[in-house]
Structures are given as C-alpha cells and as structure tokens.
Amino acid sequence: MRLPLAVLATSVAVLAPLAAVPPAGAADASSAPRAAARxxxxxxxxxxxxxxxxxxxxxxxxxxxxxxxxxxxxxxxxxxxxxxxxxxxxxxxxxxxxxxxxxxxxxxxxxxxxxxxxxxxxxxxxxxxxxxxxxxxxxxxxxxxxxxxxxxxxxxxxxxxxxxxxxxxxxxxxxxxxxxxxxxxxxxxxxxxxxxxxxxxxxLPGTDAPTSRPGPGRGIVLDVPRASQMVHDGDYTRWGGGGEAWCSPTATSMVLGYYDALPRPAAYSWVPRGHVDPYVDHAARMTYDHAYDGTGNWPFNTAYAAPLAGHALVTRLASLRQAEKLVAAGIPVVASISFGAGELRGAPISATNGHLLVIVGFTDSGDVVVNDPAASSRAGVRRTYDRGQFEDAWLPTSGGLVYVIRDDAHPLPKGSRGAW
CATH class of the missing domain: 2.60.120 (Jelly Rolls)
Incomplete structure (x- = not known):
C-alpha cells in the first residue's frame, strides 16, 4: 500500500484548487477539459x-x-x-x-x-x-x-x-x-x-473533470500474468508482512512477468520451496524502504524493475487516453489509486487509502481491464472497472501516477504530451 498524496495531511495544500496556469502542451481534443486543468x-x-x-x-x-x-x-x-x-x-x-x-x-x-x-x-x-x-x-x-x-x-x-x-x-x-x-x-x-x-x-488541480472518451486502446487486453498480494499475508514482517502492504511489488512483478523479465530463481532461493510466487517476496525485499517502513516507494519499485526489464520510470498521466496509448504500444501500466466505499464497483476491497494495480487493457466500450493484486487469489485478479469511476479513483488522488516499465522491444509511443 502507498498512501496517495491527497490522503496525506502534509500534501493537501498541493492538491487544493490552484490559480490557472498555462498547460505544458496541447491536449488530446477528446480529453481537453481534463488535460487543460493539469x-x-x-x-x-x-x-x-x-x-x-x-x-x-x-x-x-x-x-x-x-x-x-x-x-x-x-x-x-x-x-x-x-x-x-x-x-x-x-x-x-x-x-x-x-x-x-x-x-x-x-x-x-x-x-x-x-x-x-x-x-x-x-x-x-x-x-x-x-x-x-x-x-x-x-x-x-x-x-x-x-x-x-x-x-x-x-x-x-x-x-x-x-x-x-x-x-x-x-x-x-x-x-x-x-x-x-x-x-x-x-x-x-x-x-x-x-x-x-x-x-x-x-x-495538479484539486477539482475533478469529465471522464475522458475512449481512445486507441479500446478492445486491446495484454496477456499480463496474474498474482495476488493477499496470498502473502503474514510473510516476512521485516519487509512489510505481505497482504495489503505488498500491492506495489506484486504489481511490479506482474509487469516483469509479462516481459519474461522476472529475476532468476537463484535470486529468491532464500524463499522456502512451495511458496506461491516467491518472486513477489523477493520484489518486496528489494523495494523495501526502511524509513517509510514499506514497499510502496514509487521510484524504489521502478529502480528495481529497470535492470530486469530494461527501462522504468515514474510519471503522471493526464487521463486514461494516455494509458491507452501505452497499452496499444504493448506496455502495461501500474497505476496508483484511492477510493472510498462504493466508489469502485467490482473491486476486491471495499476502500483503500492507497493501492497499486496494473492496467492491462480496455473493453470495446472503453472500460478499464486490470490485474488487481488485492484479489484473494490469482483467479480473481483480472477485473473490469468503469472508466469514470477508475479515473475518479486515480486522477484526483495520486495525480494520475503510474510506473511505466518496458523492454527494448516496446518503445514509448509518440504523443506523450509531457508525460514521457
């Protein structure tokens, strides 16, 4: 778990409504209301x-x-x-x-x-x-x-x-x-x-904006392997204890698995045999922030992933249309969200102050297909969330924060509008 900035009292002023400032660049016409405010x-x-x-x-x-x-x-x-x-x-x-x-x-x-x-x-x-x-x-x-x-x-x-x-x-x-x-x-x-x-x-503004219209990612779902953070509940308390605390390294590991870039078994040979997805335990250990006392430090996760996959960075997206561009280029996206009870239908948890999951694709109508590691088992990880509810859980809370992890075979698409 990683608390979004809007939840932390020390950061509320940053996300409060701000005076208008010129946008960094032109936005997609279909998402102009949201992009112009960010x-x-x-x-x-x-x-x-x-x-x-x-x-x-x-x-x-x-x-x-x-x-x-x-x-x-x-x-x-x-x-x-x-x-x-x-x-x-x-x-x-x-x-x-x-x-x-x-x-x-x-x-x-x-x-x-x-x-x-x-x-x-x-x-x-x-x-x-x-x-x-x-x-x-x-x-x-x-x-x-x-x-x-x-x-x-x-x-x-x-x-x-x-x-x-x-x-x-x-x-x-x-x-x-x-x-x-x-x-x-x-x-x-x-x-x-x-x-x-x-x-x-x-x-970033403190006000919401209309839901973006579906774009180039409609109908594309990437074959990202699934993993549950919850099956690790109670594992290795010195590195956060698994369960709710390990959404970030679990999401990062799923993306590494997509690129066939998980660490070699020798790297996690310290995990007992028969343990489910031992590479997740390893990722938690390798992303653990001793001062923060958790595995949700954003750049620590991308720094762990970079030498394995080839490239990784932390950035913010203006809307799901930018995530669609990445998915259309074959790049899954790890996103940081936060929501209250009833605000994200179909989620495996009722509410969260900070959670990371993987955007793996989009339905034909533009809703978001994800690998949500908060599911109790691997079978329940693949979910579909309403587009508007997802953007409301993502953009106003973490500011649209994502990890972009990729290999050499998947270059970044053009048209980043400053996000990459």
Missing amino acids: TVAHADWDTGAELRAGTTKGTKVARGRVVLTDPVAARRVGGTRYDAGRWTSPWTTPGFGLTELIPSWEATTPRDSWIEVRVRGRAADGTRSSWDVMGRWASGDKHVERTSVSGQDDDLARVNVDTWDVAAAAGLTSWQLQVTLFRRAGATSNAPSLDAAGAVASR
Whole structure:
C-alpha cells in the first residue's frame, strides 16, 4: 500500500484548487477539459549524449552510463568509509510553476556500492532551495539499508517519502537533479553506475473533470500474468508482512512477468520451496524502504524493475487516453489509486487509502481491464472497472501516477504530451 498524496495531511495544500496556469502542451481534443486543468512535464537523461549534458565530478560518461572514476569526496556510513563521485543534471524548466516533483532512476550497484539521489529547485526570483535527499538506494540490502529521507523542510520544499513538495503556492520555475555514486573506500572494481535519471514535475488541480472518451486502446487486453498480494499475508514482517502492504511489488512483478523479465530463481532461493510466487517476496525485499517502513516507494519499485526489464520510470498521466496509448504500444501500466466505499464497483476491497494495480487493457466500450493484486487469489485478479469511476479513483488522488516499465522491444509511443 502507498498512501496517495491527497490522503496525506502534509500534501493537501498541493492538491487544493490552484490559480490557472498555462498547460505544458496541447491536449488530446477528446480529453481537453481534463488535460487543460493539469500540467505535467517529465524529463530524463538516458543516452550517453543526454548524460553528457550534465556535469561530472569524480565520474565520467562511458558506454552510455555514468561511472565512478576518481572519487572527489568520502563519507562514513556506520563503520564503513565510502568514496564518492557525482553527476548533476542541467537545470530543467517545465514551463509552469511546479508544486511537486518525483524522481526516478536506473542504476547498477554491485556488492558494497550504492547511490544517493538529490533534488533542488529555483524560484522565479532566482532563489535556490537546498539540495534535498530523495533516496539512498542500492539494488541489494546486504551492506546498505535502502531508505527515503522525509522532512528536510528547511526552505522552499520538503520531502514526503518519494515526492518533493514545494511550499510556495506559486511553485518553482526550474529544478535540478544530482546523483552521487558510492563505493567502499579503496575498492577499484564493482563500482556503481547510473544508466538513466529523470523526474516528473507537476502542478495538479484539486477539482475533478469529465471522464475522458475512449481512445486507441479500446478492445486491446495484454496477456499480463496474474498474482495476488493477499496470498502473502503474514510473510516476512521485516519487509512489510505481505497482504495489503505488498500491492506495489506484486504489481511490479506482474509487469516483469509479462516481459519474461522476472529475476532468476537463484535470486529468491532464500524463499522456502512451495511458496506461491516467491518472486513477489523477493520484489518486496528489494523495494523495501526502511524509513517509510514499506514497499510502496514509487521510484524504489521502478529502480528495481529497470535492470530486469530494461527501462522504468515514474510519471503522471493526464487521463486514461494516455494509458491507452501505452497499452496499444504493448506496455502495461501500474497505476496508483484511492477510493472510498462504493466508489469502485467490482473491486476486491471495499476502500483503500492507497493501492497499486496494473492496467492491462480496455473493453470495446472503453472500460478499464486490470490485474488487481488485492484479489484473494490469482483467479480473481483480472477485473473490469468503469472508466469514470477508475479515473475518479486515480486522477484526483495520486495525480494520475503510474510506473511505466518496458523492454527494448516496446518503445514509448509518440504523443506523450509531457508525460514521457
């Protein structure tokens, strides 16, 4: 479970009605009322040429990734000393006053290595915020605890688990990302590398809008394998305890299964034999945020999925029409929703403050076909939800947040309108 921002008291002001701001780009005509009220701009640095647009200190861009070369800093964590180098993105201007930013990244951290992701912003008058830590992350958990760092509300913004919340109603005009790579001091091999980094900046309204009209995904249902989070109820309390707490790693695992990109059995050989879907237990362990005390940290899930599938990011969509474009391109979408009693007919749970599921397709009439991991067993995972009810449970609560996980065989479609 991951609480949507609208549910958290610290974020209510961000989702309250805001003064009108120009949209980031033209919207689909059929969804113009909803799209015009929302501004989202995703930016990332993925290829070698894009990464070289940033600045490096103690690192270099080689073979399409940032690698640690000659460390320029050191830090002691616990009883271990680490050497460090940095990559810093260019300043990015979304074209509106951003009030939230969520980063995501793709990295490799062999053995005793890890990365730290930070963000800062700039106001219209040129005032800069401090650098705020958005996550300390490693692909494993043997040496370093994977953790977010909430708070840090000393100036223009604060960190709410995986979301950078801007304090001023006017928002900030630009942002910058920095990734620091760490390896054990004195080591010359098994260094971490950064394959991609980016973030989605947004400014979201507190008002609802008409349901979008069906688009290019009608009649398409992707063959995404099904898995239930509930069959893991009580599993491994040190990583959240399964059941209601594991919707995010279960949804992520279903998408990895679709791409035949689940981890090899050796990776989860620590799970007892005969256990149902042991790769879900593994995903929960590998996405667990020790500060948040849960597996629902959004970028931790995409960072886990990226090296397995090939690519993964966190972003926000304007409506289900953008999700349809992804589905039509063969890309299932993990979506974050929240709803009260009676607000989502056919759901396996009556209400939730935060839940993730997989959009796998659409009916001919445009309703949403999902793999909902909250079902009590695998047989009940496939569901169909009313289009309007689904958008009401998704757009006003998490702001249309999704994970976009894909492999090289499924490039992103054109016409993102800033979402990717």
